[in-house]
Amino acid sequence: MSQRPIPSLPDHDAVTTQEYAYQHLRNAIMVGAFRPGTALTFRGLAQQLDLSPTPIREAVRRLSSENAIEVLGNRRLRVPHMTAGRLEDLVELRITLERHAVTRAFPYLSDVAIAEMRALDDRMDEAISCHDLDALTRLNHGFHRLLYRLNPDHASMPLIESIWLQLGPFQRQVVEQIEAINKIDHHKAMLKALQQRDRPGLCRALESDIRDGVLRLGRQILEKEGPLPGGIQTRQT
Numbered sequence: 492m493s494q495r496p497i498p499s500l501p502d503h504d505a506v507t508t509q510e511y512a513y514q515h516l517r518n519a520i521m522v523g524a525f526r527p528g529t530a531l532t533f534r535g536l537a538q539q540l541d542l543s544p545t546p547i548r549e550a551v552r553r554l555s556s557e558n559a560i561e562v563l564g565n566r567r568l569r570v571p572h573m574t575a576g577r578l579e580d581l582v583e584l585r586i587t588l589e590r591h592a593v594t595r596a597f598p599y600l601s602d603v604a605i606a607e608m609r610a611l612d613d614r615m616d617e618a619i620s621c622h623d624l625d626a627l628t629r630l631n632h633g634f635h636r637l638l639y640r641l642n643p644d645h646a647s648m649p650l651i652e653s654i655w656l657q658l659g660p661f662q663r664q665v666v667e668q669i670e671a672i673n674k675i676d677h678h679k680a681m682l683k684a685l686q687q688r689d690r691p692g693l694c695r696a697l698e699s700d701i702r703d704g705v706l707r708l709g710r711q712i713l714e715k716e717g718p719l720p721g722g723i724q725t726r727q728t
Contacts, residue, residue: 497524497539497623512542512550520559521656522572522628523663531560531568559724575663575713582706585654589701590694590722592639592647597690599641608637612678624666634678658705661669665708677703 497519516536519525521717537547552567554560571577592673611634618627632655639645655662677700684692 497536497652498522507694508542508546512536512540512546513553514538514548516547516554517559517656520554521632521652521659523659523661523666524625524627525570525660527570527573527660528666529624529660531567531570532705536568553640557656570660571657573709573713576712578661578706578709578713581654581658582701582709585651585658585705586698586701588647588651589639589697590634592642592645593643593693593697594650594690595647596639597642597693599643600685600688601641604641605682608634608685611637611683612682614676616676619669622669624663627669628663628666640681640708659711661712662705664712665705668708668712 497515500515500518525531533544533547533551537544537552540547551560551562555562556572561571563569611630615627615630615634618624618630635651638647639648639651677696680696681693681700684690684696
């Protein structure tokens, strides 16, 4: 499958070119515009964003520190491959962080917030029926982000988004299994638990959403793909 264009973001006049490059590349990785193992170049990224290489280099430096881009020899760049071990680590971290975020946000829950989340879930159903994977990914992030940001402090959000960033390219491959995704919609269970103010039930539904929607399908994809190129092997589980 060919590389998709870098998705656009709303323009902000006050943003520097360095921040513009970083935000666009970060979003592209998070929503899966680049597949795992994709080779990138400074020049190619600069051309896509119509920028000079200088802000691209700074953006790549930041994304490399977040484990979202690998800087190889001879000015080569690569989106990290996914392995079974890395997938399990990221999923367990995501569950831990998001259960914490849910617990902290729970006291701030309101009927208005639940209605907003239900509207997002309805739009996700529409995206699934239309096979609009870009919208599905964006709305899924919005669904979870809305819940966690009910906590006015939401100190865990940067950590959660760091995990989303590292999972993004592989998560896109999971989302492409749209028929399977449609069968394991745990958002309805989350919404029911929210409506009933059932915090344990919400945590269970959230964990099931992540395990079934990322880990289980992700394992199946990795098993089909087999060993990674270049002698890289997945950890046995």
